[in-house]
Amino acid sequence: MKRIVYREWHIPPARYWGILGILVSVMALGGLAALYLEHEGHWVTGMNNFVVWGVPHVFAVFLIVAASGAINVASIATVFGKGAYLPLGRLSGLLAVTLLIGGLLILVLDLGRPDRLLVALTHYNLRSIFAWNIYFYTGFVALVIAYLWSMADRMGARFKHTLGVLAFGWRLALTTATGSIFGFLVARQAFDTAFLAPMFVIMSLAYGLAIFILVLMFTFHQEERVLGDQLLRRLKNLLGVFVAAVLYFTLVYYLTKAYGAKNYDLVGWLLFGGGGYSILLWIGWILIGTLVPLAMFWHPRTRRDRRFIAVACALVILGGLAALYVILIGSQVYPLQIFPGQTILDSGFADGIKVADSTYHPSLPELLLGLGGVAVALFLTAVGVRVLQFLPDSLADAELPADTEEPSAGKVSYVDDLATG
Amino acid sequence: MMKHPDETIDQGRRDWFGLAAAATAAVAAPGVILHLASANTAPEAQPASSAVRWGLLIDTNKCTSGCRDCVDACDRENGLDLQTKPPTEAPTAWADQKAVWVRKVKLADGLTGRVTNLPLMCQHCEHPPCVDVCPTGASFKRADGIVMVDRHICIGCRYCMMACPYQARSFIHQPMHDQLTRVPRGKGCVESCNLCVSRRDHGLPSTACADACTAAGKGAIVFGDLKDPASPISLALKAMPSRQLREDLALNTGVRYKGV
Numbered sequence: 001m002k003r004i005v006y007r008e009w010h011i012p013p014a015r016y017w018g019i020l021g022i023l024v025s026v027m028a029l030g031g032l033a034a035l036y037l038e039h040e041g042h043w044v045t046g047m048n049n050f051v052v053w054g055v056p057h058v059f060a061v062f063l064i065v066a067a068s069g070a071i072n073v074a075s076i077a078t079v080f081g082k083g084a085y086l087p088l089g090r091l092s093g094l095l096a097v098t099l100l101i102g103g104l105l106i107l108v109l110d111l112g113r114p115d116r117l118l119v120a121l122t123h124y125n126l127r128s129i130f131a132w133n134i135y136f137y138t139g140f141v142a143l144v145i146a147y148l149w150s151m152a153d154r155m156g157a158r159f160k161h162t163l164g165v166l167a168f169g170w171r172l173a174l175t176t177a178t179g180s181i182f183g184f185l186v187a188r189q190a191f192d193t194a195f196l197a198p199m200f201v202i203m204s205l206a207y208g209l210a211i212f213i214l215v216l217m218f219t220f221h222q223e224e225r226v227l228g229d230q231l232l233r234r235l236k237n238l239l240g241v242f243v244a245a246v247l248y249f250t251l252v253y254y255l256t257k258a259y260g261a262k263n264y265d266l267v268g269w270l271l272f273g274g275g276g277y278s279i280l281l282w283i284g285w286i287l288i289g290t291l292v293p294l295a296m297f298w299h300p301r302t303r304r305d306r307r308f309i310a311v312a313c314a315l316v317i318l319g320g321l322a323a324l325y326v327i328l329i330g331s332q333v334y335p336l337q338i339f340p341g342q343t344i345l346d347s348g349f350a351d352g353i354k355v356a357d358s359t360y361h362p363s364l365p366e367l368l369l370g371l372g373g374v375a376v377a378l379f380l381t382a383v384g385v386r387v388l389q390f391l392p393d394s395l396a397d398a399e400l401p402a403d404t405e406e407p408s409a410g411k412v413s414y415v416d417d418l419a420t421g
Numbered sequence: 422m423m424k425h426p427d428e429t430i431d432q433g434r435r436d437w438f439g440l441a442a443a444a445t446a447a448v449a450a451p452g453v454i455l456h457l458a459s460a461n462t463a464p465e466a467q468p469a470s471s472a473v474r475w476g477l478l479i480d481t482n483k484c485t486s487g488c489r490d491c492v493d494a495c496d497r498e499n500g501l502d503l504q505t506k507p508p509t510e511a512p513t514a515w516a517d518q519k520a521v522w523v524r525k526v527k528l529a530d531g532l533t534g535r536v537t538n539l540p541l542m543c544q545h546c547e548h549p550p551c552v553d554v555c556p557t558g559a560s561f562k563r564a565d566g567i568v569m570v571d572r573h574i575c576i577g578c579r580y581c582m583m584a585c586p587y588q589a590r591s592f593i594h595q596p597m598h599d600q601l602t603r604v605p606r607g608k609g610c611v612e613s614c615n616l617c618v619s620r621r622d623h624g625l626p627s628t629a630c631a632d633a634c635t636a637a638g639k640g641a642i643v644f645g646d647l648k649d650p651a652s653p654i655s656l657a658l659k660a661m662p663s664r665q666l667r668e669d670l671a672l673n674t675g676v677r678y679k680g681v
Contacts, residue, residue: 040596041593041594041596042518042592043507043510043514043518043594043595049517049518049520049588049590049591050517052582052592053579053583111576111577111609112576112579112592112593112610112611113575113576113577116574116577117576119557119574120556120576120578123558123559124556124557124558125557125558128553128554128556130556181580184553185584186550186584186586186670187550187583187584187587187667188583332583338666338667339528341531341532342528342529342530343528343529344526345527345529345536346486347524347525347526348489348521349521349524349541359517
């Protein structure tokens with residue numbers, strides 16, 4: 001087996017600075033949006049006392065969920081002994097950290113009082129899954145950085161398997177907890193189900209891997225490094241399985257919701273009567289984000305074409321944003337059932353009497369804040385791969401390590417010794 | 422053993438410290454004594470007691486369509502009428518963004534068409550979901566059952582608003598200019614009905630909404646101590662059937678409704 005060599009990303013400076021320039025511009029716009037929100041208050045957003053979490057949360061939750069999915073590529077090598085994924089571990093760890101930081105930045109900057117971040121870090125209500133998540137997120141960043149060190153440094157190599165297993169367990173807990181933020185909301189019909197926790201885990205696998213494949217293809221293509229057809233096919237097939245699994249979870253989520261008479265109206269509204277939300281669900285989430293990419297991944301005429309694979313990954317990401325928009329915002333827009341069996345004729349607070357579709361209109365600052373978080377994640381990734389050895393020199397199929405038959409600690413550390421670049 | 426020259430006692434220095442300590446005590450003592458004396462008697466210095474549980478009983482049969490005296494009284498009592506719409510904001514958007522503690526709701530039964538009017542506010546649950554989910558503990562329940570927000574540690578995440586089954590909480594979306602001392606209010610924090618907590622802490626009876634309802638001759642809102650079997654609210658609850666909103670959630674609300 002050949003030794004894996006990692007190398008910094010040396011694309012021509014003009015192109016590199018061009019990429020950074022674009023990302024910094026988007027970050028600056030996001031920063032300005034955050035300042036504007038902080039200065040003016042949230043009245044400049046589309047959020048209100050009914051829809052309290054808007055577009056920034058869609059981006060933030062997407063990035064956080066994708067971060068926990070991105071680390072899976074490393075886990076597949078370390079925990080499950082698939083040698084071909086071994087050279088991808090470092091980029092996987094880097095993306096996991098940068099995506100999480102991007103997502104958390106959005107969350108923090110959307111707070112009513114972002115200046116009180118220190119309060120959030122010093123006052124804990126341990127009955128709150130939100131408070132738990134603060135530990136899960138910070139712990140995840142620390143753990144993945146240690147994991148990266150074990151991948152990159154000979155000294156750390158003997159801890160790699162342990163750290164890899166820990167990171168894998170931690171990411172499952174993290175995404176479960178993120179899904180539980182919504183699952184624990186007993187008051188709201190569309191949430192209030194433990195099913196959201198595993199659903200978020202399965203979504204994380206799909207969205208994290210889609211981002212990973214796109215970043216891998218882009219960085220390798222820009223520098224003309226070799227990315228083997230077999231490896232890309234494996235990644236693509238795996239993503240296809242994850243996307244199909246998300247579809248399965250989506251079906252089960254709506255079917256189980258539709259089973260109880262009390263939810264007939266909710267499911268009917270979300271699927272058919274929800275105007276923009278229903279359109280987004282069917283066109284964005286199911287068609288563009290699921291069925292079209294699945295067709296591209298496996299149709300004989302497109303499955304080997306890298307352009308189609310890249311487009312399909314992008315569609316999975318867009319579909320993921322659409323899915324979270326429907327799950328997060330659609331579920332808030334649907335009125336609370338405080339008075340079952342009663343029709344609300346009039347209310348000083350518009351409970352359930354408004355055309356639900358019109359209670360939330362996202363504003364530009366919200367969108368810029370969300371995009372700013374994405375730009376932060378990509379910026380940190382671009383800087384990371386440029387200054388440190390995250391990317392393998394070659395991912396030619398012939399040069400990939402073989403799978404270890406048993407993912408035992410001993411065997412993996414043997415492979416790691418050879419692999420340390 | 423001989424003393425080192427440096428260790429000889431400087432009596433003048435000791436005297437000076439003694440004098441300084443006496444002077445400090447003389448200046449501080451009256452304040453401390455006054456503080457202690459007032460602390461022992463003033464109601465606002467007493468901690469909230471779990472011997473009481475404040476609550477409301479709303480008789481919807483007495484609540485009428487179009488009357489919003491309770492809402493207006495709450496707005497005045499809690500400075501909600503001091504909120505100003507940002508000049509460039511559309512009135513419809515403002516209606517969804519301004520803070521509202523009590524709202525009037527008019528319902529029609531789906532089967533019989535019977536119309537019911539009622540005020541809806543924070544239900545002061547015994548097991549409040551908003552308290553469970555708050556990451557910092559800013560959303561809390563007092564010993565006397567009042568559920569409210571500590572504005573010093575609210576970070577404005579709005580998770581409590583997601584969790585409240587009654588949509589009873591408001592977020593301050595706009596910068597605040599005028600406000601009442603007893604109800605401080607700042608942009609970026611969450612708030613809701615606190616059963617006129619300032620009145621509770623000053624030992625005053627009733628709430629602004631109950632007073633206004635009584636003054637209007639309706640008497641649809643009764644405020645009182647749910648733990649005192651002789652209080653008017655307990656007697657009324659014992660005498661008539663009432664229910665909790667969303668009782669399926671088993672939150673044991675402090676606000677009860679008759680006729681819903």
